[in-house]
Amino acid sequence: MSTARTVLTIAGLTLREASRRKVLRALAGLTVVLLVLSAWGFSRLSAESEFGTLTSGEARLVASQLLNLVMFGLSLIAALGTAFLAGPTLSGEIESGISLSLLARPVRRWAVLAGKWLGLAAFGSGFVVLAGLAQCLVVQLTVGYWPPQPVVALALLAAQTVVLLTLGLLLSTVISPMASGVVAVGLFGATWIAGVVGGIGEALGNDGVARVGAISRVLLPTDGLWRGAMHAFQDPAALLQFGQEMAGFPFLSEAPLTAAYLGWAAFWVLMIWGLAAVSFRRKDL
Amino acid sequence: MRHPSDGVLRRLLDEPAGVSDADRAHLADCTRCVGTLAAMRTDATALDSALAPQGSPDVDAAWRRLSAATPGPERAATPRRSRPAMRRPVVAAVAAAVVLTGAGTAAANDWLQIFRTEQVAPVALSTADLIALPDLSAYGDVVVTGDGDLHSVEDAAAAEAESGLDLPEVADLPRGISGEPTYQVGSEISATFTFSADRAAQAAAAAGKTLPPSPAGLDGATVRMVAGPGVAQAWESSAGVPALVVGRAVAPTAYSSGVPFETVRDHLLSLPGLPDDVAAQLRTFTADGGTLPLPVPSDRVSTSTAEVDGVPATVLELADGSMSAVVWVDEGVVTAVAGSLDTDEVLSVAQGLR
Numbered sequence: 001m002s003t004a005r006t007v008l009t010i011a012g013l014t015l016r017e018a019s020r021r022k023v024l025r026a027l028a029g030l031t032v033v034l035l036v037l038s039a040w041g042f043s044r045l046s047a048e049s050e051f052g053t054l055t056s057g058e059a060r061l062v063a064s065q066l067l068n069l070v071m072f073g074l075s076l077i078a079a080l081g082t083a084f085l086a087g088p089t090l091s092g093e094i095e096s097g098i099s100l101s102l103l104a105r106p107v108r109r110w111a112v113l114a115g116k117w118l119g120l121a122a123f124g125s126g127f128v129v130l131a132g133l134a135q136c137l138v139v140q141l142t143v144g145y146w147p148p149q150p151v152v153a154l155a156l157l158a159a160q161t162v163v164l165l166t167l168g169l170l171l172s173t174v175i176s177p178m179a180s181g182v183v184a185v186g187l188f189g190a191t192w193i194a195g196v197v198g199g200i201g202e203a204l205g206n207d208g209v210a211r212v213g214a215i216s217r218v219l220l221p222t223d224g225l226w227r228g229a230m231h232a233f234q235d236p237a238a239l240l241q242f243g244q245e246m247a248g249f250p251f252l253s254e255a256p257l258t259a260a261y262l263g264w265a266a267f268w269v270l271m272i273w274g275l276a277a278v279s280f281r282r283k284d285l
Numbered sequence: 286m287r288h289p290s291d292g293v294l295r296r297l298l299d300e301p302a303g304v305s306d307a308d309r310a311h312l313a314d315c316t317r318c319v320g321t322l323a324a325m326r327t328d329a330t331a332l333d334s335a336l337a338p339q340g341s342p343d344v345d346a347a348w349r350r351l352s353a354a355t356p357g358p359e360r361a362a363t364p365r366r367s368r369p370a371m372r373r374p375v376v377a378a379v380a381a382a383v384v385l386t387g388a389g390t391a392a393a394n395d396w397l398q399i400f401r402t403e404q405v406a407p408v409a410l411s412t413a414d415l416i417a418l419p420d421l422s423a424y425g426d427v428v429v430t431g432d433g434d435l436h437s438v439e440d441a442a443a444a445e446a447e448s449g450l451d452l453p454e455v456a457d458l459p460r461g462i463s464g465e466p467t468y469q470v471g472s473e474i475s476a477t478f479t480f481s482a483d484r485a486a487q488a489a490a491a492a493g494k495t496l497p498p499s500p501a502g503l504d505g506a507t508v509r510m511v512a513g514p515g516v517a518q519a520w521e522s523s524a525g526v527p528a529l530v531v532g533r534a535v536a537p538t539a540y541s542s543g544v545p546f547e548t549v550r551d552h553l554l555s556l557p558g559l560p561d562d563v564a565a566q567l568r569t570f571t572a573d574g575g576t577l578p579l580p581v582p583s584d585r586v587s588t589s590t591a592e593v594d595g596v597p598a599t600v601l602e603l604a605d606g607s608m609s610a611v612v613w614v615d616e617g618v619v620t621a622v623a624g625s626l627d628t629d630e631v632l633s634v635a636q637g638l639r
């Protein structure tokens with residue numbers, strides 16, 4: 001059997017496995033709760049008398065900010081989901097002994113790993129794109145705001161998920177399933193906080209603190225990709241309106257990503273995947 | 286009745302002896318579990334066939350080959366050394382750490398730019414635009430009389446008295462706008478412009494372009510451009526920016542002697558190096574008040590037409606929908622309603638003006 005077919009077979013099996021896990025139901029449940037709550041919130045935003053002090057143009061700006069906020073909730077759900085799916089898929093199978101019977105066949109270990117990665121990437125990206133699109137539609141129906149670059153934004157969100165699950169896959173080749181999930185989500189949160197700290201540093205003109213954000217975005221590209229996605233979701237007028245007063249606000253992204261950074265993110269995924277393959281290659285089953 | 290778990294059902298395929306009698310009895314009359322078991326069996330068969338080795342191995346021959354090839358204790362270490370270094374996890378991890386450190390250093394020193402620097406120029410329609418003159422001093426002699434002098438006044442009566450214009454009264458304020466407006470008045474401003482082919486050629490040379498030939502009689506032609514007086518009332522929003530501006534001014538007009546003004550204007554607009562904002566201002570001046578009497582950058586604004594009190598009006602909307610405006614000219618007076626509103630709201634304000 002050719003290696004490509006092995007990869008596709010394992011990817012298909014991973015997708016089916018993921019769709020049968022309880023994590024999927026939890027993900028779907030959380031997403032529906034988030035969508036319903038945000039739909040309610042957005043419809044109140046346009047109706048509530050408290051927001052009667054906003055003109056329709058200003059209400060759209062607020063809506064674009066809230067969309068970023070809700071999308072962050074969504075990306076958090078996706079991060080939790082993929083990290084806890086990626087963890088058990090390798091180390092769980094090693095613990096339960098499934099790998100022993102699977103890897104005894106004439107398949108290469110890296111092909112199995114590539115298949116798992118492909119399946120999880122398809123699953124995670126699919127989830128993020130579907131849920132994100134649903135969220136955009138909710139906002140369009142309730143307040144009539146449509147993001148300027150929805151395709152770019154959803155693609156970057158999907159890329160963020162892929163980055164995190166690659167890290168989860170690497171961790172699951174070295175540590176136990178639960179620990180790998182916890183570490184991946186912890187790193188994701190820490191990078192986000194470092195990004196916020198860096199933003200505050202930029203707002204205060206403190207280069208040393210601003211560097212914290214830049215370095216963390218390179219070490220783990222989730223926060224950088226998230227900020228790129230946020231920039232594509234938000235109303236460009238928001239920067240002009242809020243830019244000066246709200247510098248350093250974590251749900252306002254000032255600029256789109258450079259091609260160099262996107263290239264680095266792709267290289268990062270390749271490098272971490274390669275590391276996972278090397279680690280998995282010599283793993284004792 | 287409780288169904289056996291997926292694990293128990295799977296055990297029926299792999300280790301049938303390890304399944305309790307109670308679970309087997311359940312399976313005998315539960316169609317759902319039988320269905321699940323059938324799906325599992327299909328999966329198992331699919332997986333077996335997908336991962337099945339091709340051909341049947343000759344185990345005895347393989348064992349003989351292996352026995353013959355088994356290295357002695359002293360040779361056991363050699364293949365380890367010959368393996369490429371990058372395949373050793375420690376080496377790979379160290380290499381990845383070095384790459385990450387290098388990239389981190391690059392980011393800390395701004396060698397790796399994460400964000401593109403991008404300037405979003407605001408599309409600002411200020412009250413001053415109603416009575417502004419284009420800066421044409423690079424293309425000839427300009428003599429300005431009157432300075433526009435935009436300033437705030439106390440109330441509507443003072444604004445009307447100073448400008449000599451009727452200040453439109455807004456009947457119903459749109460949602461989100463309240464309070465008292467501020468009033469601004471600007472006086473008439475006019476400029477006499479004498480076109481100089483030499484100066485225009487210099488300006489074109491400074492922009493690195495050559496000048497297109499001037500139409501006959503243009504060199505030395507004089508035009509007079511007049512704008513204002515104007516009056517405006519503005520409502521601030523909670524964010525401190527004008528949420529609604531209603532302004533009225535005498536429409537910008539141009540008079541020429543000798544060469545028609547359109548000839549001068551079109552030639553100026555065709556010149557290389559003319560700044561965009563100057564071009565936009567220049568387009569607002571007409572001999573008959575025909576074009577849009579407000580300078581707007583056409584690339585970021587979508588325009589449509591409507592009717593206000595039987596007069597054709599131009600409706601402008603920013604590409605992102607955060608601002609709109611409606612502008613119309615009636616008997617030489619231009620009236621503009623603009624704000625962070627949608628087009629329906631500015632139109633209803635415009636139609637409700639008294």
